[in-house]
Amino acid sequence: MKLNLLAASTPMLRVSVAALAFAMPAVAYGQAAQPASSDPTAAGKAVFAKANCVGCHKWHGNGGGGYGGDALSLRKTALTREQIIETVGCGRPGTGMPFFTRGAYDEIKCYGMNRQDAGAQMPPEGGTFLRQKDIEAVADYVLAHIKGAGEPTYAQCVDFFSSGSRVCDIYKPKEEKPDTTASMGKSQ
């Protein structure tokens, strides 16, 4: 972590980083489960999946409407690295975007507010808490792979899903798409 980044961040963030720094281990969230990767944002990708960012923003980050309301598009976001970090840590008051920093709105103020100040605008609590380093990692992943990336592509999808899932098939150029009837019938 670089000190100049801290200097550029909001007062809230500085507090939260200071509060969490002592507990920060060397290995980022999810990294142990990932094979060694040359992509420095691989750890952030793991956070994006494990913290269920995909639950609303989808794998491609474009969000979209639906029963949960409209998760904003991270592809079209104008947020800076610091703002993304703040949004993940503190959530977005008055929306469904949860906060992922342990103690946010309690011992750590968010946007200058504690829980009482936030009142009905209090965002939901994330399904998991993230360490500051994980939040920075996911922000770096969003900046490197999602923000400004245009419409999702097959290459991006395959890059995100390392499994054999067919989730990426629709992004294939038409001539590459496999004939789905080929897998019908007695396949076992």
Added chain:
Amino acid sequence: MKRFSGQTIRSSRAHLLATAFAAGSLLAAVPVSAADEVSQERLLNVQNEPGNWLHHHQNYSAHRFSPLKEINRDNVKNLKVAWTMHLGGVEGGGIWSHGGLEGTPIAENGFLYVTDGWGSVYKIDAHGGRGVLVWKMDPKTDHDWAGAVACCGVDNRGVALWGNLVISHTLDGRLIATDKETGQVKWQRNVADPDKGEVITGAPLIVKNMAITGVAGAEYGIRGWIAATDLSTQKEVWRTYTIPGKGEPGSETWKDNNNAAAAGGGSTWVTGTYDPATDTIIWGVGNPGPDWDNAYRPGDNLYTDSSLALDATTGKIKWHYQHTPNDPYDYDSVAENVLVDLPGPNGPRKLALEADRNGFAYAIDRTNGKFVWGLPFVKKVTWTKGLDAETGKPVEYDPNKAVQTYVASVTPSRTNMETDICPGNMGGKNWPPTAYNPELKLWYIPVIESCNRIKVEVATPDKLKPREFWTGGGPSQPFKITGSVTAIDVTTGKIASKLETPFPNLGGMLATSDLVFTGQPSGEVTAHDAKSLQKLWEFNTGGGVNAPPMTFTVDGKQYVAILVGLGGAWDKWFIDSTPELKKIQPGSMLYVFAL
């Protein structure tokens, strides 16, 4: 696959059958004399084997009624857990952090067949007062492919039996036939395509050697259908689209210039019913898409929000009855149609009963699709002043209007972009099934007493993308949601009794002669007096009840079984209306009760 229990007689029969298959015999040609070969004869006459539960909805009429009387109102207070079994399928995938259990167990000759949310099938030997897993068939469902386009959870509502096969669906669109004895997959067929936003959550309906499949995906721009697969040839017999093609009858009810019909929704994800007297399948159809922007799709939008009667042999539409034309509320009509015959002056009155998301219960003459009666079964309805006594249409419905506004002050529209509606978009009554007591002529509706807030987003053709939400807005939950069980006397079409519950009913009903069973998402399984609905027994499972109870016998002893594991749409999209349920943990467990 190794069998964990069973009898040698059964095993050798399995061997004979396997040989028959190898010889290329058609399943329909296999003699049905064997006690555990499921035939059309047995499916038509389930009253002859009251200890079994052979249909998803108990019988072809979806009564979910058992004549078993060992457990009754006098002794139900003594009901206790007989055994439990942990199942799997809790893992997440796509946009879902975990799966849940919404299935109805099938019981045959002392064996249970249940599914988890990802479509694994478990055969459980229930003999001897305990449950032993015989086999598990894991279809290896493609979690990310299917889970990304499942609007409302990682769900599978159960199996059907046919011949020596267990017939099931997977969320990623497959119909699978598993050998009942060995647990080996005999064949499988792709019926739905998740690339188009199609997934399958319902149990198959078996009619005359065909498996009938419904589809989900109206929130993803599908064009809905009901499909029949021949279980001998594994070929499609018919596929009837719930949205008419260009020039077909009903296509004139899509009056837009957007080609809205091509992505018009009309899901069919709840198992339907079958009337053998007229060879008619009756099946509910879901909402139009985009859900909340009805100005995108002017016209009545047939056959969305309708009950459809199909010729079972050809799939041809015989009649339809639409509940909410040009729906701006997401009030789909996928619910099961319960088939009831009532004595009348001119012979029996043949009804189809449906409890709709829009808060009204309907009785339709199932010989012609004409409205008989309707009434609100929820405490609060704001979107209409009521139903026309003659037609059953909402009184504000104007057939000359392209875009319906109903009670305009509360109806979501392009000029009313944020508004509160009652019932909320989950209903009313959602998929959890009703039950019907033919002795008391009482029909029990599992109710979500709700309002919620709808925000409209104007839909434009460029927003329609494969595998992306196509909803024209979305709900939020500023209001507390509760529930009830509402019993309707079908001879009068009036409410006979109502029991209010702290939480919405997300599980559904079971009726016996003098009891009804149900559950709460806060964990309780309960038994009630069939007439007064007074609570007579309760057991807290410690999980969230999101599935209906059923009952069966083994070795002459009666049991009640229910799957417990809160999943579905509720804990992702609607939990803010029931904050106490946030503490309910994901789970996956079968509970079996006995005296």
